Amino acid sequence: MSAIWSPTKADRELGRAVRNLDAVGVRTPCVSSPDGGAWLSENPRQRAKAAGRCHGCPVFADCDAAATAGRVVFGVWAGRDRTIRRRKKKDKKPGNQRKLTTERTER
Numbered sequence: 827m828s829a830i831w832s833p834t835k836a837d838r839e840l841g842r843a844v845r846n847l848d849a850v851g852v853r854t855p856c857v858s859s860p861d862g863g864a865w866l867s868e869n870p871r872q873r874a875k876a877a878g879r880c881h882g883c884p885v886f887a888d889c890d891a892a893a894t895a896g897r898v899v900f901g902v903w904a905g906r907d908r909t910i911r912r913r914k915k916k917d918k919k920p921g922n923q924r925k926l927t928t929e930r931t932e933r
């Protein structure tokens with residue numbers, strides 16, 4: 827039986843960087859913030875706000891690398907909302923087939 831998710835090398839490096847920070851009492855904004863759920867919120871406005879708070883994060887580059895390597899499709903990672911939104915139902919009408927592709931939200 828195969829695992830559903832297995833960490834990439836970038837995930838392990840991000841984990842190591844976060845643990846190193848934690849060892850000296852520093853936490854990333856997504857962990858230390860009282861509204862840490864905003865990074866994974868269903869609400870795009872909350873995610874946009876969270877994305878703005880990533881800048882200056884000490885593990886920003888590692889976070890970006892992990893998100894890229896893992897091809898994440900939800901939530902804010904390294905200042906970018908990586909959530910892929912599906913087009914609305916009306917786009918499924920004939921003639922709108924090209925619009926059925928997913929789009930990635932960018933900040």
Ligand code: SF4
Pocket residue numbers: 854855856857865879880881883884885886889890902903904905
């Ligand atoms: S860069 Fe990554 S680890 Fe840092 S606050 Fe943003 S989401 Fe969290």
